[in-house]
Amino acid sequence: MTAISSKLRARMLDALAHPNRIRILEAIRLGHTCSCEIGPELNLEQSNLSRHIRILVDRGILIPERDGVRINYKVADEEIYQLLDLSGELVRRTTERSIREVEL
Amino acid sequence: MTAISSKLRARMLDALAHPNRIRILEAIRLGHTCSCEIGPELNLEQSNLSRHIRILVDRGILIPERDGVRINYKVADEEIYQLLDLSGELVRRTTERSIREVEL
């Protein structure tokens, strides 16, 4: 069991560290598997969406599957959602801590 | 249980999405609690280190505690390390998947 380099981990986290990319992953989680659905759903400009998805595919987070004209995306690893959920949990706790501080 | 906004989650992930900030957190995990130790350990220029630490403190990830001239840092929430470990696990799996693909 070797430690993964900070550079690679940063690259993985960086791929997720954008509101729109998180929203894209959440849309896929809810069953919107192609960008022709995700775009309108999230109200993202087509080329912008395309570039965000490209980042997720390039980093090995999404896997594209062509189906005629459309391309369906699935997450390569469901564990990615654990990571997203954890980040939400951390935000929640951090917020609560700072509220407590103000109250003291 | 409300969903945390993608913006806040992105902000949390973004705070971690840099090789040096990950290395700083790992150094703290190993017991190097002040930047006077972390700097030499990681061979980071002092002002650069200061700015990275500032980001981690501002985001509520690190908590500073003055002790004379030095400032000791501790993580606000140990769960941050779960997140870092998870990112490493995802990198590992992603790498293995791409190796398997080449072998097919």
Add this chain to the structure above:
DNA sequence: TCACTACTTGAGCATTTACTCATATATACA
């Protein structure tokens, strides 16, 4: 007070990022 250590910050710079508009490519099907 002065000097020393620890840390912060202003300023400047190069690089990267996110975004948009317009255009190009790819697939399906008449």
Add this chain to the structure above:
DNA sequence: TGTATATATGAGTAAATGCTCAAGTAGTGA
């Protein structure tokens, strides 16, 4: 072949990021 739908990309731009050097602030103890 032509047309429609889905996706990708070139080019340009504004803003953010990471870094460094130099100068500043803060606490400690002589």
